[in-house]
C-alpha cells in the first residue's frame with residue numbers, strides 16, 4: 001500500500017467533511033475529489049437524512065457532481081478520498097464514473113462493528129475491492145488508513 005503524507009492530508013479533509021455532515025444532521029461520512037496535480041476540486045457530504053434520499057451517500061453525491069464537471073479522461077487521473085470505505089452502491093457509482101483511484105480511512109469491517117444492526121446504517125459486507133474486481137477497468141484502491149479521527153467521527157453516533 002502506497003500512502004503518502006499528501007494522501008493522509010486529503011483523508012483528514014474528507015473526515016472533516018464527515019464531521020460537517022454529522023453537524024448538519026446527516027450520517028458522518030465525507031468525501032473529496034483531487035485532480036491529477038493534487039488540487040482538491042470537489043467535496044461532498046452525506047445527505048441521507050436531510051435529503052430524505054437513501055442514495056445520498058457522500059461518495060454518490062460526489063460522483064454526481066464530478067461527472068457533471070469533468071470528462072471521463074480527466075476522472076481516470078483523479079483520486080477520490082473518503083472518510084470510510086465506499087459501500088457497494090458507491091463503488092458501483094465510482095466505477096461508472098471512471099475515477100482512477102480510491103483512498104479510504106476507516107474500513108467497512110470496522111464501520112460494521114461500530115454501526116452493528118443500526119437500522120439507519122445496516123452496513124453491507126461487500127468490500128469495494130470485490131466490486132471493482134468484477135469491472136472492466138482498473139481502479140487503484142488504498143486503505144484502510146488508520147487515523148484516530150476516522151473512528152472518532154462515528155463515536156456515539158450509532159447504536
Ligand SMILES: Nc1ccnc(=O)[nH]1
Nearest residue numbers: 029046057058084085
Ligand atoms: N462510505 C459510506 C457509507 C455510508 N454512507 C456514506 O455516505 N458513505
